[in-house]
Amino acid sequence: MKNGFPAIAILGPRQCGKTTLAKYLADQIPSSIYLDLETDIDRLKLSEPELFFEANKNSIFFIDEIQMLPDLFRYLRSVIDKNAVNGQFFLLGSASRDLVVKSSESLAGRVAFIEMNAFTMKEVQSVSNDVIKYWYRGGFPRSYLADNDFLSLEWRINFIKTFLERDIPQLGFQIPSTLALRLWKMSAHYHGQVVNFSSIANSLGISHNTVRKYLEILSETFMLRLLPPFVANVSKRLVKSPKLYIRDSGILHALVVVDNFNELMGHPLFGSSWEGMVIENILNHSDHWNTGFYRTSNGAEIDLIL
Incomplete structure (x- = not known):
């Protein structure tokens, strides 16, 4: 994974293995939290994002289908700037970099993009x-x-x-x-x-x-x-x-x-x-x-x- 960035965005088509990869990585990190924004319960956890991230400030977050909650990006900026921890957020999405960038301009300089596709x-x-x-x-x-x-x-x-x-x-x-x-x-x-x-x-x-x-x-x-x-x-x-x-x-x-x-x-x-x-x-x-x-x-x- 890319070093030197607080957030890493892994983008690619549906069903290419992004979720499998995220869950595998999360299993290797005891303090990690995996959130699937396609589920109501995980979206509810982020209804008060500042409170949620503060309560889990020492965790590594894997947030799947990030494009489902575009308003989240502006909260991530304040958390990233406050914590100043590289690799704290892994953001997974099924929209391309150009689409996500439109919603993540506030993360400029704070996020690295990795494209993950189907098997080669x-x-x-x-x-x-x-x-x-x-x-x-x-x-x-x-x-x-x-x-x-x-x-x-x-x-x-x-x-x-x-x-x-x-x-x-x-x-x-x-x-x-x-x-x-x-x-x-x-x-x-x-x-x-x-x-x-x-x-x-x-x-x-x-x-x-x-x-x-x-x-x-x-x-x-x-x-x-x-x-x-x-x-x-x-x-x-x-x-x-x-x-x-x-x-x-x-x-x-x-x-x-x-x-x-x-x-x-x-x-x-x-x-x-x-x-x-x-x-x-x-x-x-x-x-x-x-x-x-x-x-x-x-x-x-x-x-x-x-």
Whole structure:
């Protein structure tokens, strides 16, 4: 973990293992307190945050789903400044750094951000070198570790449903779940391609600005990646729109209803699925790099530039 900061924010998608990690770390620290802000009882404990933190001032706090209580950040600043203890607060959230930063400006200089994603190929190699299994199922722990491909696919389908119907509204976004599902599925068919916002908007019967807004929400919640074009003043004819990737290959395959790897081999997204998986694995192990792709109007392309 990063040293020198009173608070450490661990951000990543739902079900990637943040809670498991937090509970494991909490078990190793006798004075720790774990709070899950999705539960009413833990939110009630923080109804008087200054009193709660004062009563437990010598504890290490693990606060899960921090985005559920954005007003908490302003109280954390006073506690952090008063206690002056590094590593006293571990903040876990399912919203991206950009979303959380909007609510945590008062913690500037006091919090370090760590992004935690689903398993990478490098991480699962200690269990198995089965690239095909990892590629088809993706890296979400319950999908990858399922007893068979059917149960893995079932988990991913339920994940998509729950994410759209429960998680997105809980994060404060008002998007009709049926429209969000159509957009997500259409995005899957654009996987590995330069985004045509107008084409998607026309297909869904909404404005291109609304499409941009919704895609940004899916990006901010770690479901897709909008890879920007590499900016260089080489030519005005460079492609300017981002490329779209569904970040987890297993979720991609569930969105396009690919039941097994044999079906994937015959699917039009076979090549771009591999491309996306490779790019996501590279970027998950490439912190602090500016990323992008390069493509000219005549089709010359570099898939990833760091």
